[in-house]
Amino acid sequence: MPTNEVIQGLGLDDYKFGFVTDSEPVFRTRPGLDAEIVRQISERKDEPEWMLKRRLKALRIYDAKPMPDWGGDLSELQETLDQTYFYVKPQEQMERSWDDVPENIKQTFERLGIPEAERKLLAGVGAQYDSEMVYHSLKEEWESKGVIFDSIEDGLRNHPELFRKHFGTVIPAADNKFAALNSAVWSGGSFVYIPPGVELETPLQAYFRVNQERLGQFERTLIIADEGSRAHYIEGCTAPVYSTDSFHSGVIEIIVNRDAFFRYTTIQNWSNNMYNLVTQRARVHRGAHMEWLDGNLGSKLTMKYPSCYLMEEGAHGEIMSIAYAGDGQHQDTGGKVIHVAPNTSSSIVSKSISKGTGRSSYRGLCKVYDGATNAKSNVECDALLINETSRTDTFPYIEIDERSASVGHEATVSKVGDEQLFYLMSRGMDEAEAMALIVRGFIEPIAKELPLEYAVELNRLIELEMEGSVG
Amino acid sequence: MNDAAILSVAGLRAKVADEDLHILKGVDLVIRPGEVHAIMGPNGSGKSTLAKVVAGHPAYEATGGSVTFRGEDLLDMEPDERSQAGVFMAFQYPVEIPGVSIANFLRTSLQARLEDDEELDLFDFQELLMERMELLDTDPSFAQRPVNDGFSGGEKKRNEILQMAVLKPSLALMDETDSGLDIDALKIVAQGVNTLRQENPDMSVLLITHYQRILNYIIPDMVHVMFKGRIVESGGPEVAMELEARGYEEYRKAHVA
């Protein structure tokens, strides 16, 4: 096992996104949550009556549902939520040009490299700051082809029928406690529509930044990829390091229509004081293809299981995830695939790394309904433990009601061994370099799927994490 | 005389680090620049342990004696420092590093030799790698495979020699590199080693083997016989011939007596 110097936890100071921006919100609700606060949020957004009703109903569901007693430790969450600002509005209105975004907020995103990435590699960018999208823009080329990429609020305002037809149909409020919470207080997130046959050549990206201390961020995203379309959506998130805990609970609903292809990539790099409880689900139609690529690097506790509901013949779902749990972190992640129709196929590949007192859990569900003939599913989860104090668990649930289904499951746990370290060191690498190379090799099958700048970021992070004060 | 030695092992005793199990019980060995020394001996006699202690394996602890490399105390150095100083060990049982290509692995090894602010020139590296693979009659696609992952025994050994050829050590510890190689592969490996020695006439080799066969291609200056943690006989190439004919029986008898 590696020496103590090398495996010493990463001080939070290594987290380069931990800076705070000095900005005054234009409005915020008082801490805590009740019906009045939900009304205030809806009013601020100038919403139709039906949405307010939905929100209030969702709040009742949220109040009625108990805290989950599985997954991570949520015993102190209620206390955090009582202190949380559920809605913080950073600026008067969302802008379509960075020039119109208030200077300090704009600088925040510049430090995060967003405008630059937008110019170079993206079809469109949305930037959320605390509770609202402060910027949203789509390149003219795609707008003229009928692509819609807007804040969720503008989606509701400008495309009321399309919105109402799909909103909450993939993830109803009653799905789980945090989906209910999000349905009550959602704010920010994207509304995306890709018209039939349109193939986006570069990704859309939404970036989520929390700045306010004790904020709850509840973005809501609704994506409809229409027949034969093709697109890739990337989500990134970071926050300052505060001594108090913050809370993030998003809901992402995706509808992938016939023969469409959609990939949703998340690089979650929250600071280590963040609860990150997210519900992501895609409904996949005939011959369509959905991929979740999920990187969970930050947060205090993440509970997140992207899922694919394979509703029609030939639908395909893939979930690839990397979780990194450093000191004090718990990544409870995995995926769910639900086979409802014949000849559907799915695969889950999950890799986790636990270091120091970090803990990672794989939690997955593979369900095949009766009549989903010849459904095929394969699950592979691999855990790498860096230290004796690191921990990993696997909770694979498999429910099969169809005889012709074929389902495979494979799980491995490995430790970075002395033999591996010595082998690399005997070639001239120091212990931290050796460790970083082993870890990078371990995640390589998934890292190579990441957009380049994120792969580079991930490598940098691993190097930082493995570096200690050797010597 | 020892000043001229590239490697000087004197009275070396070593045990398993976290056990009271002594393996090396006083080993003496002097290798001068450019020399090839072979070590033979039955399984379990401590040959690999000697190589690993010289390379700095943390599973072993030196409890007495010294190991000096070009006048420096090796036992005081980390394995990576020894590697950077010019020691290379070709492993008897190379380890798998999934997801890391041989090219990436070697690039990282070479980068580690540079100062923090220096970047390895990737073009030069590619050129070196290609040239070294050609030398060992290895297909270029080999460098894209993950290190030792799913390799045959012979491929693993070839990979060790490729690494050695790229890293260009001044002392090569080759631990049973010949085991499991067919005669063609053996010739390529031997030819590779000999080319490296021509390129750097000061390069020394400590060759651990069970078979006299490889010594037909890499001619040793000295052959040592190791038995129960000690070198019990040293001589010229003829020692290997005799061992091949007679086996280790007489050492066993002598040991019992």
Ligand SMILES: Nc1ncnc2c1ncn2[C@@H]1O[C@H](COP(=O)(O)OP(=O)(O)O)[C@@H](O)[C@H]1O
């Ligand atoms: N790490 C270890 N732990 C316990 N015993 C060991 C260890 N390494 C070597 N040994 C023992 O020491 C002896 C010498 O081993 P080794 O050096 O591998 O022999 P050789 O290479 O000559 O076959 C053997 O009996 C072996 O079982």
Ligand SMILES: [Mg+2]
């Ligand atoms: Mg051996």
